[in-house]
Amino acid sequence: MPSSGLVATGDVRIGYKASAEQFGPRELVEFSVEAEDRGLDIVAVSDHFQPWRHRGGHAPNALTWLGAVGASTSRAVLATSVLTPTLRYHPSIVAQAFGTLAVLNPGRVVLGIGSGEAMNETPATGAQFPGPKERRMRMAEAVTLMRRLWTEDRVDFDGTYYRTEKATVYDRPEQPVPVYLAASGPLAAKLAGRVGDGFICTSGKDPELYRTLLANVAEGAAQAGRDPGDLRRMIEIKVSYDRDLDTAYTNCHWWAALALSSEQKTGVEDAVEMERLADANADKAHTRFIVSDDPEDVVERIGAYLDLGFTDLVLHGPGGDQHRFLEQFCVDVLPGLRERAKAATA
Template sequence: MVRFGYKASAEQFAPAELLRYGVAAEERGFDSVFVSDHLQPWRHDGGHAPAALPWLGALAARTERVAIGTSVLTPTFRYHPAVVAQAFATLGCLAPGRVILGVGSGESLNEVPLGTTWPDGKERFARLKEAVTLIRRLWTEDRVTFEGTYYRTELATIYDKPEQPVPLYIGASGPAATRLAGRVADGFITTSGKGHELYTDTLLPAVAEGAGKAGRSTDDLDLMIEVKVSFDPDLEKARADTHYWGALALTPEEKTGVEDPVEMQRRADALPIDRTVSRWIVSADPDEHAARVAEYLDMGFRHLVFHAPGPDQDRFLALYGDEILPRLRAR
C-alpha cells in the first residue's frame, strides 16, 4: 500500500496554526501527518518549536482517519525512553491504530542547550539502540527491570497499553542506523534531496540487509521518506519559498557544532536561492512535478510525506490535494 502524508512544520508555525494545517491535511485527502520534535528551531526570527507530545494529542482529538506520528523524536537525551514509551502508549489508547513513533539519534541543536555534553555518533547510535529495546519491552512486558549501559528501570510498568501495538520507525541517513531499522523497526524514515545514489546504492540496500538478518524482507517495513517539495504555478514564488529553510542546504561542515538558532539563521540566510532550492523538488508544472516525486516511488519507497517550505500552507494543501495527489495515485 502506498501512502501520502503531510509534514507539519513545527519549526515554522505556532501550535494552533500548525494544528489547523494538520486537520486540513486530513480533509484534503492526505493519509498521514507527521511532526518533528524540536526544542529549538532552525532559525530564531519567526521560528517555532511546539512540543510534539501534547500537540499530537490535540491532533488525535481533532482528526479521525490520518495516521499521526513523529518524524522524528529523540528518545535518548531530553526524554528517558520510559517517558516516551508511556506517552506513545497513551496516544495509542486515544487514537487506536493511528499512532506511529518515529525516533532518531538526535540533533545537538535540541540537546546541548539543556546542558547535554554532545557525544559522538557511535554513542548516539548505541543510546538509540538501547532506547528502542527498552521502549519495546515496556510496551510488551510488565514490571520491567532493565540494566543497560545508559538507561535503567526497576520493576517499571506501563499500565495503559493500547490494544493495537504502536509501530516504531527509525529515522536514519547512514547505513548503520538504516540496518538497525531493517532489523528491529516497523518502518524506516529518511529525507529526500540527497542524490539518488544514496537511496538506491546505500540506504535501501542497508534496510534490506538488516531485514534479512532478522528473517524479514523490506515488504515487512513501511519505507517512508520526507519529500521536500515546493510546488506553485508561480515558479519564482516556489523558488523563493525555500529561503526560509536555507539551513537544510548547509553542508555538514557548515552547521556542525552550531547549537544557536541565531547563528544557524545567519548562516542559512547568507545562502543564495540557487543553494536553498537544492534540497527541494521545485516546479510550477503539475505533470513534471508529479513525475519527479514519483522517482521515489520507483526506488521502492511506499510512504511519501510532503514537506512544503512556504508560509501559505493552506495554498499548498489545496494545490497538492487537487493537482499532485491525484496524479500520484493514478500511477
C-alpha cells in the same frame, strides 16, 4: 504493524509534514485537519527544542501537540518525523506518552525516532552531545526498552544507558506502537532494518544514496531474520509546488538551513548561528526541494522515490501560506500522484 484503517492506493500512503519549526501549535493543528480533509493519509510532525531559525521560528512540543491533533482528526496516521527518545527524553517517558496516544487513537500512531541533533539536545540539558556510534547504541537500547514497556509489566531494565525498576506503563495499546528509525548513513540504516518497523529519510540528495540506504535496511533486516518487505519505507519529500513559479522559489528561502552541508551544520547548537549560516546560503535553499509550477513534472519527480521502493511519502511544503500549498497541491498534483503510485505498485 496495526492497521491504520486507511484505504491507500497500492499500499502507498501520502502524507503532510507539519513543520513545527516554522509554525505555532494552533496553526499546525488547522493545517493538519485540512490535510486530512483533503485526503492525505499521514500527519508527521518534527520534535525540535529549537527551530532552524531564531527569528520567527517555533518549536512546539510534539508529545503535547499530537494529543491535540489526534482529537481534531479521525483518520490520518499520526507520526513523529522525528523525535529523539534518548537524550532530553528518557525512553520510558516516551513509551508512556506514546502508549497513551495510541490508546486515544487506535491504529493511527507511529513513533518515528532519530539519533538527535546538537541544537535540540545540548541547549535543553547542557550535556555534551555524543558521537554517532553512541547515539546509535542509545537508540537501539531505547527501542528495546520501549517495546518491553509496551508488552510487559514490572520491567526491570539494566542497560548501558538506561535503567528502570519495576516499571509499568499502565495505559498502552493492544499492539506495540510501530517504531520507524531515521537514517542518513549506512550503519543507522542497517540498525533500522534490524530493529525498526520502518525506515525514514529525507529527499533531495543523490539517488545513489537512497539505493545504498535501502540496501542497508534490507541487509539489516535479513541479518536479524526478518523480511525486509515487512518494513515501511518513509521519505519526507521537500516539494515547493505553486502555480506561480517565482513564488515556488521564494517559498524555499525560510528553509535554507536544509541546503547546508553536514559539515556546516554539525555541532551547531545555537538557532541564531544556524539562522546566520542559512541566510548566508539562501541562494542554495531551493536545491533540496522539487520546485515547479507543472503538476506533471512534480508527479514524475516524486515518482522517482516510488520507483526506489518508498511506501510512505510525506510532503513538506516550505511556504508560509500552507493553506495555499495544500489547496494547490491536492487539487493539481495529488490525483496524478495517486495514479503514479498505483502504477508503481501494480
